Amino acid sequence: xxSRTMISLAAVATSGATLMATAPGAQAEVWELHHTATxxxxxxxxxxxxxxxxxxxxxxxxxxxxxxxxxxxxDATSPVKVIGLPLAxxxxxxxxxxxxxxxxxxxxxxxxxxxLNIRIVKIQPLGLPVNLVGNNCKTSSPVTMKLSGKQGGLxxxxxxxxxxxxxxxxxxxxxxxxxxxxxxxxxxxxKIDYVAAP
Numbered sequence: 433x434x435s436r437t438m439i440s441l442a443a444v445a446t447s448g449a450t451l452m453a454t455a456p457g458a459q460a461e462v463w464e465l466h467h468t469a470t471x472x473x474x475x476x477x478x479x480x481x482x483x484x485x486x487x488x489x490x491x492x493x494x495x496x497x498x499x500x501x502x503x504x505x506x507d508a509t510s511p512v513k514v515i516g517l518p519l520a521x522x523x524x525x526x527x528x529x530x531x532x533x534x535x536x537x538x539x540x541x542x543x544x545x546x547x548l549n550i551r552i553v554k555i556q557p558l559g560l561p562v563n564l565v566g567n568n569c570k571t572s573s574p575v576t577m578k579l580s581g582k583q584g585g586l587x588x589x590x591x592x593x594x595x596x597x598x599x600x601x602x603x604x605x606x607x608x609x610x611x612x613x614x615x616x617x618x619x620x621x622x623k624i625d626y627v628a629a630p
Contacts, residue, residue, distance in 0.1 A: 461494040466629040471505055471526075475598070476619040482524060484508035488626065492536065500531045501544065503624075512555060512614070520564070523553040529574055540583040542592060547574045550598065552611060565611060569604035577622060589627045596620050 467488045474481045490501035505526050512520035527549040534544030551570040554563040579592040598620055600612040 463492045465490040465492055467626040468629050470625045473622045477615060477617040480510055482508045482510045497536050500533050502531045520555050520557045522555045525551040525553050527551055542583055543580045546577045549574055564607045565604040569601060571599045572602035573599045587628055591625050593623045
C-alpha cells in the first residue's frame with residue numbers, strides 16, 4: 433500500500449548528487465538526490481504484505497535541512513483471499529498528492545510526511561477477464577503517512593518506516609462496501625528501503 437505512500441513515502445541519500453544554486457547570489461545549497469526504492473506495506477485488515485519497487489528524486493536544502501521528495505512506485509498486485517483461499521487478484525496503485533516533505537537533523541534523523549490516495553486499479557476474479565471495481569475506485573479521502581528513519585553515511589542505504597490509517601473507499605461500484613471492509617482500517621505499516629541510484 434500505502435506515494436507516490438502505500439503507503440508512503442521518501443527521504444535522503446545519494447550517489448551522484450547535483451549541486452544547484454537556488455537563486456543568483458543565494459547562500460543556500462540544494463542537492464538533487466536520486467534513489468531506487470523497495471516498499472513493503474502490511475495491510476492489517478487483509479493480514480497481507482504488498483511489495484513493490486520504484487524510484488525517487490529528492491531535493492535537499494543543506495542549510496535549512498529540509499527536503500522535498502517525489503516517489504514513483506509501480507503498481508502492486510495482491511491475492512484477494514476468502515477463508516484463506518485466493519479467489520481474485522487485486523492491482524493497487526499509490527497516487528501521491530504532491531511531494532513528500534520533511535527534515536533531516538544534524539544527527540541524520542529523517543522525518544517526512546506524504547499525502548496520497550490508494551487506488552484499486554482492478555479486482556479480477558481468477559480465470560475471468562472482468563474488473564469488479566470499475567475505473568475510479570480509490571480512498572474516499574487522502575491517506576497521510578508519517579515516515580522516519582536514520583541515514584548513515586552519504587552513500588549508505590537507509591530505511592524509512594511508519595504506520596497509517598486507510599480510509600473507506602469510494603466509486604468502486606457495487607463492490608464499494610466490500611472493498612472498504614476488506615482494506616480499510618488502522619494498524620497498517622509501511623517500510624521503504626532506499627539505495628542511491630547511479
